[in-house]
Every structure is written in structure tokens, then in C-alpha cells.
Amino acid sequence: MPIKTVKEAINDALVQSFENDKNVILMGEDIAGGKGREQYQGTQDAWGGPFGVTQGLFTKFGGERVRDTTIAEAGFFGAAVGAAMTGLRPIVELMYVDFAGVCFDQMMNQAAKVRYMFGGKQKVPMVVRTVVGAGFRAGSEHSQTLYSLYTHIPGLKVVAPYDAYDAKGLLLSSIQDDDPVIFMEHKRLYMTSCEVPDDLKPIPLGKGKIRKNGSDVTIIAIQRMNLFAEEAAKELENNNISCEIIDPRSYSPLDEDLIYTSVKKTGRVIIVDESNPKCSLASEISSLISENCFSDLKSGVVKITAPHTPVPFSPPMEDFYIPSSKKIGDAAKELLNA
Amino acid sequence: MLDKDKLDWIYNKLFTIRFFEERIKKIAKEKSVPGYLHTCIGSEAICVGVMAALNKDDWISSTYRNHGHAIAKDCNLNQITSEIYGRSTGICKGRGGSMHISDFDRGMLGSFGIVAAGPPVVLGAALQEKINNGSKNSVSFFGDGAIHNGAFHEAAGLAKLWNIPMLFVCENNGYAEATATDWHLNTKELSDISKAYDMLAYRGNGNDVFDVFNVTKKALEESRNKQTPIFLEFKNYRFSGQYEGDTQLYQPQEEIENAKKNDPIKLAIDNAKNHNLTKDDIETYKKNALDAVNSAFDFADTQPWPKGEDALQEVYVNYPKEVN
Numbered sequence: 001m002p003i004k005t006v007k008e009a010i011n012d013a014l015v016q017s018f019e020n021d022k023n024v025i026l027m028g029e030d031i032a033g034g035k036g037r038e039q040y041q042g043t044q045d046a047w048g049g050p051f052g053v054t055q056g057l058f059t060k061f062g063g064e065r066v067r068d069t070t071i072a073e074a075g076f077f078g079a080a081v082g083a084a085m086t087g088l089r090p091i092v093e094l095m096y097v098d099f100a101g102v103c104f105d106q107m108m109n110q111a112a113k114v115r116y117m118f119g120g121k122q123k124v125p126m127v128v129r130t131v132v133g134a135g136f137r138a139g140s141e142h143s144q145t146l147y148s149l150y151t152h153i154p155g156l157k158v159v160a161p162y163d164a165y166d167a168k169g170l171l172l173s174s175i176q177d178d179d180p181v182i183f184m185e186h187k188r189l190y191m192t193s194c195e196v197p198d199d200l201k202p203i204p205l206g207k208g209k210i211r212k213n214g215s216d217v218t219i220i221a222i223q224r225m226n227l228f229a230e231e232a233a234k235e236l237e238n239n240n241i242s243c244e245i246i247d248p249r250s251y252s253p254l255d256e257d258l259i260y261t262s263v264k265k266t267g268r269v270i271i272v273d274e275s276n277p278k279c280s281l282a283s284e285i286s287s288l289i290s291e292n293c294f295s296d297l298k299s300g301v302v303k304i305t306a307p308h309t310p311v312p313f314s315p316p317m318e319d320f321y322i323p324s325s326k327k328i329g330d331a332a333k334e335l336l337n338a
Numbered sequence: 339m340l341d342k343d344k345l346d347w348i349y350n351k352l353f354t355i356r357f358f359e360e361r362i363k364k365i366a367k368e369k370s371v372p373g374y375l376h377t378c379i380g381s382e383a384i385c386v387g388v389m390a391a392l393n394k395d396d397w398i399s400s401t402y403r404n405h406g407h408a409i410a411k412d413c414n415l416n417q418i419t420s421e422i423y424g425r426s427t428g429i430c431k432g433r434g435g436s437m438h439i440s441d442f443d444r445g446m447l448g449s450f451g452i453v454a455a456g457p458p459v460v461l462g463a464a465l466q467e468k469i470n471n472g473s474k475n476s477v478s479f480f481g482d483g484a485i486h487n488g489a490f491h492e493a494a495g496l497a498k499l500w501n502i503p504m505l506f507v508c509e510n511n512g513y514a515e516a517t518a519t520d521w522h523l524n525t526k527e528l529s530d531i532s533k534a535y536d537m538l539a540y541r542g543n544g545n546d547v548f549d550v551f552n553v554t555k556k557a558l559e560e561s562r563n564k565q566t567p568i569f570l571e572f573k574n575y576r577f578s579g580q581y582e583g584d585t586q587l588y589q590p591q592e593e594i595e596n597a598k599k600n601d602p603i604k605l606a607i608d609n610a611k612n613h614n615l616t617k618d619d620i621e622t623y624k625k626n627a628l629d630a631v632n633s634a635f636d637f638a639d640t641q642p643w644p645k646g647e648d649a650l651q652e653v654y655v656n657y658p659k660e661v662n
Contacts, residue, residue: 025469064469065469067500069496070492070495070496070499072491072492072495072496073492074458074488074489074492074493075458075461075489075491075492075493075495075496076458076492076496077458078455078457078458078459078461078462078489078492078493079458079459079461079462079465079493079496080462081458081459081462082397082399082447082458082459082460082461082462082463082464082465082466083462083463083465083466084462085442085447085459085462085463086397086447086462086463086466086467087466087470088462088465088466088469088470090462102488105452105455105489106455106458106489109450109451109452109455110448110450110452110455110459114447114448115652115653115654115655116433116652116653117430117433117434117438118430118434118438118440118441118442118446118448118449119428119429119430119431119433119434119440119441119442119652120431120651120652121441121442121443122442122447122448123655154653155653155654157654157657177655177656178655178656179654179655179656179657206657206658253657253658
């Protein structure tokens, strides 16, 4: 089976979607780079976005469907809403999720609400591909996750894949979905790889995944945090602590049943989220568990998150900011009195 | 010369909008109507003139001051009224209200409560038409206040850069909410803003429905032929306040009296003889419009309220039930 990086898997899903549906288009800053200019026809796509994820698409599908935009997120996000309502399936790239602020109106008040407030006749089948996450020494304005910002809004769906397999399967689904989907790609995961079948079927949105079966403690890990959860779980085997790792993959909708079933089995929960702690996915999932599994809990839900600060730049500070496998391990040992 | 059917339609719509707005203002004063109301008395010629130049299924976006656009786009008057009353048979099933009256089946992409939300959305519809070699026109309505908003500028820049045929239609009604246009403009003429994008721009008399119609029709053709966006500015006067209940103290009485000389309904009546319309024709238009308005309000009064739990519907196309 072919081994693919997350970056390649996303590119594959885009190519496949472009081939399968002529209504799929892509808009974003530098997604074609210099390729849009006549004198560069025939040369390699200049950028393919800052991480090179969309490289090759302009050459394969042309400038009508792969459109470089100006640095005008409100303009092309709003255009995606109008194009989606009238029959296209636009994918727009928000270069960093930190730029949400300059086009949040288009997502919060237009993409999310037109179907509801105009009587249910419209649908908005658009996908926002955006880059999230700390650990790149990229500073406070290029490192956030902001999962809960979009998850909070009714009308939007939010997906955050961990590995290449899920990235491809979930992106295929997101593009086929008739609702607006925020598809979050973690910059520190782009070059990680795993087996991805060429004929991978779309993975339904709202279905979580058990990454490791276990019996003592449930670790609910959000996107890149699965990496640390797996490291911690391996280490904890030495202490005879058996961890079950749940990757929800999709945050709106959220696979609550998968979470509750695991919590009922283990009675102990650690939620790991690299976002800021207040009104976060971690606090939301914690509250759902308290409401639905209170009598099954052997102790209080533990949250491991970033502190309530912006993402710092300097490596020692940024490393401190991001949750670690050690923190997860320590928390599990404390829960098990080990 | 316009044919009689077109003239009938134009005059009927002008009177319907005016009578509708007068009626809703009166009701808002006498008894309570839920929510915010933004009436468009003074905008009738722009609503009707632009729409007269469009085909029935062309795309438009409107704003919170949308009653006139919806009526001129041939939305069902009973359903419009029911929507304002918050009833289940409203055009948006009671989920929108006055600010969001919109019917996608009539080409209305939406009536947006956020200033300048419409231009990017219409750009997207126009882009779709261009990619699919479609034939529908795309028109975004917005007020003079919107020209300072980034979303307008971003849409204008992309539309020009991508050679997208569409119309940016600015209703320059003298006020951005409570702030006078002559105070907030940086340029001599509002439409000068289009120069930043090397975009064609035309101005028309927003009080003269026939001028609005002619300017729009010509612009639609030119926009399509040249594959380019065009900016249209129609000046008129906002006799209504920003919202119903606005004291309008910032609008000088003298200014209002002067504006009345160019009231779009008065101008249309004055113009009638140029179109071979008689006084009887005008009386018939008025009577038909008033009858339609009366019956729409009678209809809305009898309509059922939605159930509270109807609020849960149509947030998504698909969402797992257990978590909705």
C-alpha cells in the first residue's frame, strides 16, 4: 500500500475531487503562485500555497478552476459563499487560521446562516482549508488552532485530521458535503506519513476513531495531540497502565457516542488540546462527559491544554506552551495512583 | 418606448412598494411589529428601475432595507408580510424577519443585515455564471455607507481583476445610518471610488425610474460585452429613518421638503403622460397596488405562529440527529 504524507494525501484528495466533479474549484492566495502569469505558462507552479499543498493543480486543471486571489479574504470567502449557493463546490484556502479575523463575517454570518435565515432553500457546499497549530516558531499570529471558534457556530462543520489516511478520506467527504466545512490542517503534521490506499473511500464526517484500545484511562486527543497521546500510552505500558486513545477527528458534528462508550469502560478521562483553555474543545468535551457519564467517572475529567496566553515565539517558551507526552503520562499516573 | 405590459409592471411595483412601506410604518407606530424595520420610502425608483432591466431569475443581493427589492423581484407579497409578522408561512418560514426577506427561487441570494456583505457573495454568483457559461446577470445592491467597508473593496478588486461581469449598484440615499453622505465621502462623487479599480462607473437619477432602468439596461449589456464589472450610483433621498422609531432629528426639515420635490412616485406620475398613460391608468395602478397591500396584511394577520421547536430546522443540510 502506498505511503503518503499528509500533504500528499490532501493533494491527492483535491486532484481526485477535481477529476470527479467539474463544479469543484479552488481559490486562495498564492495557490498557483506565478503560474497564473502568461510568461510562466509551462513552468512549475511557483508556490502551491505557502506549504506547497496545492502544487500541480494549476497545471492539471487550469486557471479557471484554480484561482489565485488577491490578499482579500473577505472578498474571496464571500465569493465562495455565492458560488456555492449557485452551483459550484468551491474550496477556499485560508493561509493560516489566524487570519480568521479578516473574513469571519463571511463564515459566521453568511456561509453559516443563509440556509437557515432565508428559509432553507439555499445550501452552501464550500470547504475552507486552513492551516493551524503551534510548533513552527511562527509567533502569535501564525500558530493558533482556533478549533472552538468555528465549532461554536451553528451551520458550520469542523474537521481536523491527524494522519494522512484521515486527511484524504475526510477531505473527500468535506468536498462532497452540502454544508460549509472548515477543514483544519496542522502544519506540524504535513510531512508525517502513513499508508493510504489509492482507492480510499470518503470517511463520513462526525465519526471518531479509536486509535488504541485500552482499559484504564481514555485519552481524547485533538489532532496533533494524538502523537503525544500515543507516545505517552507506550510509556505508560511500563507502569501497567492501559490507555484507550480516541481521536474525534470531527468537532462539529462530534461523535459523542464513541467518547461515552470509552469513558463508561475506563471511568477515567484525559483530554488533550493544544488550544487555549477557555471555552475550548477540551472544556466542551469535558462538560459533555460530566453531563452524560457522571456516574461512570472514577475521578474528575483532566484537561491538558495550552495556557491562557498567545502562542509565544521563542523555542523554550513555545515548547512550554504545547502539551507534551510527559504531561499526559504524569496525569495518567496520578489518576491511577501509579 | 416601453411596452404597456412593462409600464403596467413598473407603475404597479412603484405604488405597491410605497403603499406597503406606508402601511408597515403605520402599523409599527400603532401596534407592535416584532423586530427591526427599515423602510425604503424614497428608494422605489431604484428598486423598480433596476429590476425592470433584469430577467426574473437574475441574481441579486439586498440589504436590511430590502422590502422594495423583494417586492420588485416579484416575491410573494403575502409571504413577505407574513415574514415581517414572524408567522410560519413567511417567505423565510419566520426565521428571517424584515431584515432578511429573501427568496432564492426569485434569484435573491440573500438580504444581509451586515453592511457590505452582499458584494462578495454576488461576485461568487457571477463567477459561477462565468465558469459555467451561464446567462444570468448578477447585481449587488448596497447603500452609500457600504463603500467604506473592506468587503466591498475586496469584491470590487477581485471582480475587476478576474474580469467578472456584474453590477455594483449603490443607492446613495444621503445617509449611512445617521451619518450624512456629504460628511462621510472622501471623493467628490461617490462613484469616484471605482477609479481605484479602473472600473467603469455611471451615475443615474435615483428618483427617476426610467433613468434608472435605462442606465441599468445599458450597463448590463456593456458589462456582458466587455466582461467587466460596472459600478452604478443612483442618488435619491431616504425619507424613511434608519429604522422605524428613528427620530430623524439629523435630517433637516428643509432638506426633507426639498427632496419631496423629487419624490420618485411624484416624478413617475409626472412622467406618465410621456408614456401615453392616462389619469385613469394611474388610478387603476394605485387601486390594484392598494388592494394587494391590504390583502397581504389581512393575510398575515390570520397566519399561524411557528412552534418554538421549529427553530431547530434547516441549520444544516445533513447533521447527525443525536447531536443536533
